[in-house]
Amino acid sequence: MLRFQFDSPPRILCERGAALRLAPLLQGKGCAHAFVVTDPGLVRAGMVDAPVAALRDAGLRVTVYDQVEADPPEHVVLAATAAARAAGADGVIGLGGGSSLDTAKLVALLAATPQALADIYGPNRARGPRLSLIQVPTTAGTGSEATPTSVVSTPDHQKRGVISPLLLPDVAVLDATLTLGLPPAPTAMTGVDAMVHAIEAYTTRHLKNPVSDALAVRALQLLHTHLGRAVAQGNDIEAREGMLLGSALAGMAFANAPVAAIHALAHPLGSHFHMPHGLANALVMVPVLRFNRSVVGHRYAELARALDPVCLGQDDAAAADAFIALMEQHVAQAPIPQRLRDVGIAEADVPTLARAAMDVRRLLDNNARDVSESEALALYSESF
Template identity: 60%
Template structure:
């Protein structure tokens, strides 16, 4: 028998064009003075116009905060929190990629119950309560709309997480139309991030459970199958919705069965070089899969059989190798840098990056195989 706990957001709405109902949804949560957290790219792409019109016609007073920065630095989150307090808002919407959603979570938390950010890094240290929170993802994606995690960049260039069940939103709203214009490179990077969430949740060492497994398998099927079409023909609404669902399922999975060495090695690349989160995962993914292969053979074989029907009767050794080869081919077709050198990383920085990766024990403990400093360095060298 399995003993496990599974948590997710209490309400998930998936609806093409659903952003046009945001006003009604906010009203349903008793919100009348709303703080909308987004970034300048989304304003420029015209993606918040429909949401704003809906909120205003429902009589909701809206303050727009569009200064979210990628891999949110602590200071930019603090600025958002201060602006929300000054506007005396009673609810928060995050509308954007993971950076906007992660910022919105902390605004909802800290606008209501002030705590210093450094006090709440780690697991379960936030006091709450928080303001009502609606999350609307526009990348597929981080799955942040259904995770209890917010990832920030500290002044010393470390990526640190706040983990608390208070960070689950009241409502996650998936509107595939918002992702139709996502450019190919961002589609590719964020889609690979979501695939990594599914792979790492399925092979995580400590909290793997039947629900996270079912979600991770379905997520990987959706993401692996639809990613090429999403990158090559972004205007297909069904493909975009499949990617958002894949990202959601992967998020639900890794919220309960946490990610591991791929993310632990990716974080220092984001922290020191400002490379996009999905790209950093992609750059270290294949070396980590090869490194884990012997320890995770049975699990990688199951993942292989989930995405490649021809492996149905293959043994674990064959199916796990075919899985790694299939992921390698998917990643190789993506329109972005394929190794650390191309991404502009200095070879002389690899020891420093490996030292930083070793600090991410929160995630390394979940890896199917132990990772030492020497392993981390060898993995970065393999990714170079």
């Protein structure tokens, strides 16, 4: 029996230059004061001035919070929320990578409905209403603009998620011109993150559904086709558009068919070693794909056939191998560190990572194959 539910942002606006035309989206919701959530890197890159000027030109009051940190810690979320309340903002715009978008989600919620952050971690514990929310990603990416999740770093080195349909934006705006200046390494890291979203959504143990499947396949096709181009030629707007759309589709997919062991093993790398989220995923992806192959090899074969016509004539075993080889190639060709030892992790840290991964039950439970602590240790060792 087919039984599923699918939640998504009510509107996606995909248009080059759309970041300069955000005002009507908020004014249409009756907003007069926009609170823009972004980070210092984007301000330095000169990406915040023009969208903010356009909002002001259209008659909106604007307050900018530009102190978001990567893997946003709780104190950043709380400081941004306090600033939004003090300003009297009635609409929130997230402008940036996943860190800014995740912060913007919680600001929109907590500024309108005060509740303790510690009380709302986990699924469906948040209460509304929230302020109007527009999400504008500048990486491709986390897909955060299309997910009901906000990931926060807690003081005890954990990454915890607030998960609620209230965190889906009113509009997700895909403006590929914003991603033209993203350097090759973050382009590759965030691109692999998006691929992992699609793969894990398609192979998840829980809540796999036909809408997510269709989105994941299309996302992976777009990401597979455009990642190399976007890394090699940052100003290739078509490649950037393919990546941004692929990332959003993958986000919609995994919002409803949750990610699993690759993300579970990536979490401790982010929370203990401050490794960028996409890089952490890239470093553990291939070992986990090989580990899961005995259970979901036929799914990998389906994905391989969607990516490469050569695989259409192959049996499942050959096509699954081809899929893993394609993904391995994406990581190998990316201008990023290739092994845990290359990013300052010592072999003695591996057992600590394996133990910490066991705490990421929420994601491990979604994995097609059970992962024990000793298996996690073997997977990290393979990446070492």
